[in-house]
Amino acid sequence: MSLVGKKFPSIAVDAISEMGDNMKINIFEEATNNNKKVLLFWYPKDFTFVCPTELHAFQAALPEFEKRNTIVIGASCDTNEVHFAWLNTAKNNGGIEGVTYPILADTNRNLSNILGILDIDSTEYSEETDSVMIEGSNVTFRATYLIDETGKIFHESVNDMPLGRNVNEYLRMVDAYTHIQEKGEVCPANWEAGKEAMSADRKSTAEYLSLN
Numbered sequence: 395m396s397l398v399g400k401k402f403p404s405i406a407v408d409a410i411s412e413m414g415d416n417m418k419i420n421i422f423e424e425a426t427n428n429n430k431k432v433l434l435f436w437y438p439k440d441f442t443f444v445c446p447t448e449l450h451a452f453q454a455a456l457p458e459f460e461k462r463n464t465i466v467i468g469a470s471c472d473t474n475e476v477h478f479a480w481l482n483t484a485k486n487n488g489g490i491e492g493v494t495y496p497i498l499a500d501t502n503r504n505l506s507n508i509l510g511i512l513d514i515d516s517t518e519y520s521e522e523t524d525s526v527m528i529e530g531s532n533v534t535f536r537a538t539y540l541i542d543e544t545g546k547i548f549h550e551s552v553n554d555m556p557l558g559r560n561v562n563e564y565l566r567m568v569d570a571y572t573h574i575q576e577k578g579e580v581c582p583a584n585w586e587a588g589k590e591a592m593s594a595d596r597k598s599t600a601e602y603l604s605l606n
Contacts, residue, residue, distance in 0.1 A: 397539075401544075446489065452468065511552060512534055538551050
């Protein structure tokens, strides 16, 4: 079920800073208390393959997100201890040394379960052991959420595990949503900052299509 247009779940999750400080982060409160947008991106596992390329890509774009009043936060179901070990592993050895934004450690999977982004094929209850058996890796897909200053989700996307994200697309999404907030216009396909947008009426649509 899509969460676009709904408030992001208000739940505190364990996290770690670049310096190894353990903390709790509530994504909803990060947005509303700081009057900022939040980009939250989930990845499957630390010490894997596509994942470090994404974390470094978001780090490289961090100044651009900050210019757009947007906080970047990473997330997986690994522990803070594993996150910290990865943060202290050199980039040329597959690590994420140099990443400065916080990373959630959703080890109990409370938030990822609410969001419905865990790789679970099926569950089966065992009366013999009084437990639920899970088929699937039970780690997250590459889910991304953009949350506005009121805590509302204005974009969500989920990639399968082998598919890395295009970070520039999220910058474009933030630009487009900010334009909508500030100008009250709507943004057509392939819109980028500085290009013409549209009013939400038939005349404006016809004029736009006649020129593009």
